[in-house]
Amino acid sequence: MRDSYILYKENLHGEYKETFDKIELYILAQNIDVDSREERLGELLDIFISAQEDEKPVRKIVGNDLENFCKTFCFDLGVKSKLVDFLGSLKIFVIFELICSLFDLVPDPEENISFWARKVDSDIFLFASIMVFSLLVGYTANFLLCKLMFKYRKLKITLLKTLSVLSSCVCLAVSFVLVAKGEFPLLSCPVWLPPLMCILYLALYYTFKNKRRKERKAEKVSIADVASKEYTKDLDKIMQKKFDKLNKRNVRKGKGELNFSEFLKIQEDECIKAANMRWIYYLTPPALTTIIYFSSDYESLMDRIIFIIILLTAQYWGISLGLKLSKMQIEETQKWIEEKRNESNFK
Amino acid sequence: MDDSQLLRGILEGCILSIISKEETYGYKILSELENLGFDNVFESTLYPIITRLEKKQFVCCRREKSPFGPTRKYYSITKAGEDFLSEFKNNYKKITSSAEAILFEVNHNER
Structure with missing residues (x-):
């Protein structure tokens, strides 16, 4: 695992802790990739701790308008960062589907069909649709969270975080229940198609995520x-x-x-x-x-x-x-x- | 009067000048800007400017664990950055002397 800023958050107290929590929540709701998030929040945390040690008021670092600070701080977040986050959200599911679909490639000795003609009833399209739908619900919840957290300042951070995660989980759970009940049919496709799709997906993800590989390695801690x-x-x-x-x-x-x-x-x-x-x-x-x-x-x-x-x-x-x-x-x-x-x- | 328009033009050069003196990091840059009279420069302004300087390869950075724990980025100026800074200073001198002449009605002969 990486040496994350989260390990050092406990060094903040009082108004610094409160302000950092709000900024962190705002950045988490931007749906950006882990590297960009870690970099920004790590630097900000270092500045906050330094300023806290010097007993400066937090408004010397963030100004009087926290909402404006957050918007400016995230202004230059590109589409690439959000794309990597989206692709990364489905990574575990894709790896799991790849492993399962590789087992489907093993031919049944009793069958006499060529590899290219073999078909399989795959659930990859179904589960991909469910995951994407859940992600979209999560993204919508994050969007609303960014709007609400400054409009209703008394809303607690934990409540906002819980609501955001809960909305995605509920959506996912409902989808899986419907699948288990057999409400969605499986699609027949060539046996080589699901693993190929998974490999292309992972290739795309790791191509975009290639940046800073050496630095990430140096930051790893067990x-x-x-x-x-x-x-x-x-x-x-x-x-x-x-x-x-x-x-x-x-x-x-x-x-x-x-x-x-x-x-x-x-x-x-x-x-x-x-x-x-x-x-x-x-x-x-x-x-x-x-x-x-x-x-x-x-x-x-x-x-x-x-x-x-x-x-x-x-x-x-x-x-x-x-x-x-x-x-x-x-x-x-x-x-x-x-x-x-x-x-x-x-x- | 909102001075953000004026700041926008010169902040990049000022930050690059601070970095050119010695290897430095975010909080130190903010503190130095504050000591020199830039009270309204915050981390949200500084971060995109430094990111832009990095992308243009005017500054390079190395990462090291700070004494407080989080990873800290230390910035130092590159050759390209030094050339840009020198050009910036020349342009700044030219523009400010002309602007002063107009704003404060300094006589060309006296200058």
């Missing part, structure tokens, strides 16, 4: 680094709460209270135990997949294979992320224990 920063920040509080909880439990059970080095020893043992038990998580996906596999029906061998591959991939991806985070937590806790031991030895 999720573990971000989580580590957040975890370390609160580690003293977390450990203090644990220590108090353990002692309350001991007192309730009639045992004596722990001293701090005993508590550190317990935490160290827990870290070692957690590190040694991590291999168990790798066993969960095959077990879960087996249970789900035997409780479902499949039309063909290919369907079974696709199901297993997708389910296992999703589970292992989730588990590897979870294990990275847990490894980070164990390492940070061990560092913290070491630090506290060194402090007490020094005393």
